[in-house]
Amino acid sequence: KAGVTQTPRYLIKTRGQQVTLSCSPISGHRSVSWYQQTPGQGLQFLFEYFSETQRNKGNFPGRFSGRQFSNSRSEMNVSTLELGDSALYLCASSLDRGLGEQYFGPGTRLTVT
């Protein structure tokens, strides 16, 4: 089976812009979660999607949003980018809801200048 794929792998944006990141889960996996990883804050949970519905959301401002499509692919969007949004954004897929074994993608490295 192909692993979790994320596009793009690297992205440079300017403050105030918006960005959309994409994640394709492992075939058959229905749950997709997003995480932000920074040296200062570590790995932080952004949100989880299951059956096209957001099931849980971490402690992030409303500028961070996402969605899931009927084929389980997911996108996350960050609007009005700030310098502090520079991070590695990781997507993880799992077979079902809840804390099961998660398979992570390689991440999208976002740099905001």
Added chain:
Amino acid sequence: SQQGEEDPQALSIQEGENATMNCSYKTSINNLQWYRQNSGRGLVHLILIRSNEREKHSGRLRVTLDTSKKSSSLLITASRAADTASYFCATDAETSYDKVIFGPGTSLSVIP
């Protein structure tokens, strides 16, 4: 502060030695997982232990869970240079079924 916190923050050992890292958490959990992250393979799931389990093995990995102390340990036996990575514990919270919380990680260096 974090739900899960690993200890020590950094560990350096010689190849062939055992490495032990610990994770403490604050609230009741359904289960706990350990992950490894290195630049080559990204974040990889190692092992999951459920709250009603006390010990689990997978190859050279041994995980223990003490729910009374709210702590877990990961033992890597006969370490190899390829085990050099950051290791994270991740927990859910029994009251928040879907939410996953990662600790800050232990950075392990295995010296050949």
